[in-house]
Amino acid sequence: KQEVTQIPAALSVPEGENLVLNCSFTDSAIYNLQWFRQDPGKGLTSLLLIQSSQREQTSGRLNASLDKSSGRSTLYIAASQPGDSATYLCAVLSDMRFGAGTRLTVKP
Amino acid sequence: GAGVSQTPSNKVTEKGKYVELRCDPISGHTALYWYRQSLGQGPEFLIYFQGTGAADDSGLPNDRFFAVRPEGSVSTLKIQRTERGDSAVYLCASSRDPGGGYTFGSGTRLTVV
Secondary structure (H helix, E strand, C coil): CCCEEEECCEEEEECCCCEEEEEEECCCCCCEEEEEEECCCCCEEEEEEEECCCCEEEECCEEEEEECCCCEEEEEECCCCHHHCEEEEEEECCCCEECCCEEEEEEC | CCCCEEECCEEEECCCCCEEEEEECCCCCCEEEEEEECCCCCCEEEEEEECCEEEECCCCCCCCEEEECCCCCCEEEEECCCCHHHCEEEEEEEECCCCCCCEECCCEEEEEC
């Protein structure tokens, strides 16, 4: 059974820092992975979808990479802003499994 | 529709009652997923539909939970004899095809008192 782990569970950084969120999975036979953002009391908003044939995807200040051989995906956020404060979740779509998320706080 | 619609947005029910939660996916999306999310946790998989059929219902916690998608579009999650432990946010997502990127609805917050 696929297990998805996100470390750290919570992260607090000052505004302007570049940061990396980690997502690891136990079964490398995946064919895509998606990153989401969730604001308190809200639904999930898609950030980036990485297909198995791709190694990374970029959108604005966000970059997500996928290394199936090591069972890992990372979400890189450049020049963080207070508005980036939210919980970030990764999902292995082929197994329909989510991590527990990383709760990010960006302090002004 | 333009997005995934879930109704109601909030539902308060008494222990032992029956509830139905509705999900209206994006038009043309063949895959539909139900998840349950408790506070501070990631979404927990419940059931996946491909078209009208439940392709994977391994996440349903027990036989009090049932879901249907009779015409391959709208889905209803049904919970019988609700228990306080069923309180959570129930999320629905759809994708154009299996394994495609998910679009989520805003969820239904179920509270069993």
